[in-house]
Amino acid sequence: MTNAEILAAIRDGAMSDMTPQHIRNLRLHDTLSLLAFEPGLARAAWTPSEDFSIPGPGGFIFGGYVAAVTDAVAHFCMMTILEDGQVYSTADLRVSYFRPFTERRYGLEARIVTRTRTQTHMEVAFLNDAGAMAAKATLVQRLRDDGRAPRTRV
Secondary structure (H helix, E strand, O other), rough: HHHHHHHHHHOOHHHHHHHOHHHHHHHHHHHHEEEEOOOOOOEEEEEHHHHHHOOOOOOOOOHHHHHHHHHHHHHHHHHHOOOOEEEEEEEEEEEEOOOOOOOEEEEEEEEEEOOOOOOOEEEEEEEEOOOOOEEEEEEEEEOOOOOOOOOOOO
16 A cells, blocks of 8 residues: 555544554544645644643643644655655654643644755644644654664764
């Protein structure tokens, strides 16, 4: 199955069957919906689980969970450009929060900003229902063509 076929199956509702294991392990398949994709772009909707709310007034969503959702949507975007045998790993992920995550639905857009032979730079935006940006993330993905996971030099 090609990456485009896998993404189409996920978009069409096969989230639990076709979604990568790490996304299922984080229970994101229950809260994250892939809406659309094209080369270098993925759009999704996210309904945060209250299981990841910080107790107390406001019920803010734990920021680490937002980062995990960021990486998951970035994964869908990366699948739009990966060639056969190519793998990647997240080398850098930074999230800037502009509003508290208290709403029950967010729109996400993952976009590739630039790509070289060995790296892909991406942005992921979180928008609330009013269209205001709640957070923006930047990521660097390291690419390899030999099917082995990329190594980070220390």
